[in-house]
Amino acid sequence: MTSMETLTRQSTDERQKPIERDAEWYSSVLNAMTDMVLVKGDRSKLLWANRAFLEYYGMTNEELADLVDAPHSDPDDTVQYVKDDHHVFSTGKTLNVVSEPVTDSAGRVGYFNTLKSAILGADGRVQRTVGVSRRIEDASVASRSEETRSHQKSSLQALRALVRHVPLALAMLDVKQRFLSRSDTWLSLFGGAGEPDSDDFYESRPNGLPALEHALEEVARERRPCTLEAVGLQGADGESLVVDIEIHPWLLPTEEVGGTIVLMHDITERVRSERALTRLNDELTQFNYRVSHDLVAPLRTIRGYLNIARDELSDDPELVRGLLGKMTERVDRLTSLVQDVLQLARSDVLEEERQPIELSDLVTEIMEARLEELEASGLEVQLELGAPVVMASRIRVQQVLENLVSNSIKYHDPERVNGEIRIFSRASAASVVLEVSDDGVGFDEELAEAVFDMFTRGSSDHPGSGLGLYLVQKHVHAMGGHVQVSSHRSPTTFRVELPRRNRP
Amino acid sequence: MSSKAVRSLLIVDDDPGDALIAKHYLEKSGRYEHVLTASDGREALQLWENHETSRQEHGGAFPPLIVLLDINMPRMNGFEFLEALAELPQPEVTASFVVMVTSSEHGPDVERASIFPRVKDYLVKPFTLQHAIDLADRFGS
Numbered sequence: 001m002t003s004m005e006t007l008t009r010q011s012t013d014e015r016q017k018p019i020e021r022d023a024e025w026y027s028s029v030l031n032a033m034t035d036m037v038l039v040k041g042d043r044s045k046l047l048w049a050n051r052a053f054l055e056y057y058g059m060t061n062e063e064l065a066d067l068v069d070a071p072h073s074d075p076d077d078t079v080q081y082v083k084d085d086h087h088v089f090s091t092g093k094t095l096n097v098v099s100e101p102v103t104d105s106a107g108r109v110g111y112f113n114t115l116k117s118a119i120l121g122a123d124g125r126v127q128r129t130v131g132v133s134r135r136i137e138d139a140s141v142a143s144r145s146e147e148t149r150s151h152q153k154s155s156l157q158a159l160r161a162l163v164r165h166v167p168l169a170l171a172m173l174d175v176k177q178r179f180l181s182r183s184d185t186w187l188s189l190f191g192g193a194g195e196p197d198s199d200d201f202y203e204s205r206p207n208g209l210p211a212l213e214h215a216l217e218e219v220a221r222e223r224r225p226c227t228l229e230a231v232g233l234q235g236a237d238g239e240s241l242v243v244d245i246e247i248h249p250w251l252l253p254t255e256e257v258g259g260t261i262v263l264m265h266d267i268t269e270r271v272r273s274e275r276a277l278t279r280l281n282d283e284l285t286q287f288n289y290r291v292s293h294d295l296v297a298p299l300r301t302i303r304g305y306l307n308i309a310r311d312e313l314s315d316d317p318e319l320v321r322g323l324l325g326k327m328t329e330r331v332d333r334l335t336s337l338v339q340d341v342l343q344l345a346r347s348d349v350l351e352e353e354r355q356p357i358e359l360s361d362l363v364t365e366i367m368e369a370r371l372e373e374l375e376a377s378g379l380e381v382q383l384e385l386g387a388p389v390v391m392a393s394r395i396r397v398q399q400v401l402e403n404l405v406s407n408s409i410k411y412h413d414p415e416r417v418n419g420e421i422r423i424f425s426r427a428s429a430a431s432v433v434l435e436v437s438d439d440g441v442g443f444d445e446e447l448a449e450a451v452f453d454m455f456t457r458g459s460s461d462h463p464g465s466g467l468g469l470y471l472v473q474k475h476v477h478a479m480g481g482h483v484q485v486s487s488h489r490s491p492t493t494f495r496v497e498l499p500r501r502n503r504p
Numbered sequence: 505m506s507s508k509a510v511r512s513l514l515i516v517d518d519d520p521g522d523a524l525i526a527k528h529y530l531e532k533s534g535r536y537e538h539v540l541t542a543s544d545g546r547e548a549l550q551l552w553e554n555h556e557t558s559r560q561e562h563g564g565a566f567p568p569l570i571v572l573l574d575i576n577m578p579r580m581n582g583f584e585f586l587e588a589l590a591e592l593p594q595p596e597v598t599a600s601f602v603v604m605v606t607s608s609e610h611g612p613d614v615e616r617a618s619i620f621p622r623v624k625d626y627l628v629k630p631f632t633l634q635h636a637i638d639l640a641d642r643f644g645s
Binding site: 292293296297300301303304305307308311326330 | 519521522525528529532576607608628629630631632633
């Protein structure tokens, strides 16, 4: 009889007396066993246990689902289980753990001989592992195991204590990128639990940063350290950090890679101050260049006029008179540039106590100083002072208003009759808002942010140093407030918001 | 004593005062037949872009033999003008020598100017009678 015929006959027999081999059928087999059977997925997630295991653990399959281990287990034992699981998962080979400690629901530790094997999928790859554990009855073997375990436990604790107290942001991870231990500095930077007292400890991974995960994998695979420079991360309080990351492999006594050691060097402050310094330096370079150009160019022109005037004094006095007018104009412009530059220099070192400022007095003072220009422009001034008094540095507020008002005059629309400047103030619990608004020529919307930059001028048809609004912004920032363009044309409105209390 | 003459020179400067000074001395030197002016790079470039019209309007004054080119100008500065000029068809522009004009001897401008082959020299403002004479001696015929 061929084997094919045997099969055919067997299946015929079964049809007559069918046995339903469904999940329940298999469970009943596994549940009848006195050995503990435990199935785990990737990353040591518990998937299913037989009755012997559930009774020992005092848990149901539902309670075990998706845990790495029961909460009552000794965390260091769990670390060892995880390592063993990983070995089976990555090699596909069966592992014979001659004696392993397992804690029952009452906290008693028993010693078991466990065989861990891989369960393969249709593609031949490991999908799950199954462990079969049988209690070691030989008392002398169990007591030797207990000795070894307590020895390992104390060395692990010593290692963990060492890592915790290293005064660096240091973490020790297993090959599955789970934390084994972290230093206090690490915890204060990135948060997380210091002791392996919850399931979460094994599950927490470093920030879920793809570049870091990739580097950890590579270091463990290549057994070579690596460094990631200036990596942006999120800290424990959600603030942005910049770190240099050093990753080293660590080896087990068997020379296998046990995982990685990660060292984070927090360079946030350094990067921040470097950036600030670079920005400041750029600004200073530009400032120097522009100021020297803007100071020197008109002087050279004046020198040219003087040359002509000297040559032509007797031949063409009419030409010389015209040149004198031009020179006067240049000198006036230079004077105003020098004044702006001086104001700018003073604004950095100005330290003035906050004091109550009567806005209407201040505005009147500013307008009186500009009476001639104001009358020439035909502008009317409207005051709507909802907050008549402001607590601030008088010099700063004065220069802010002076610059804004003089822009309103300078850029008034000559075609418009009854043009106006509107000065408005309003107070809320936290801040005071000052607005200077006009119906002049305004500026293009693209300039709305650039107007506060150094040397940005609203129009080349109007004289100016391009420093006025830069100075306004500097003063407002120095007072802890902010300034913005709330409307660029028709009306053109600058809005200054100052805090009512001193900020630290 | 040589008295070389220049048929035509173009001043490109946004500062009317500086243009006035240069024009004054160029004319005073008596060595320049025509002095043209443009108030920035773009206005100057348009002369070349519409070279036929320019020739009709300015007669023998276009193209100029020498361009006195200011560097810092709004709309189109001296360098942008030189770059745009290099993009134009050659025959209309080969005749011109460019002399950059700057307010500072030591600015980064002078170094940058040296990469343009058409730029033959630079001078520092204010423009003087001596500048006018030297330029005619060097480039005139």
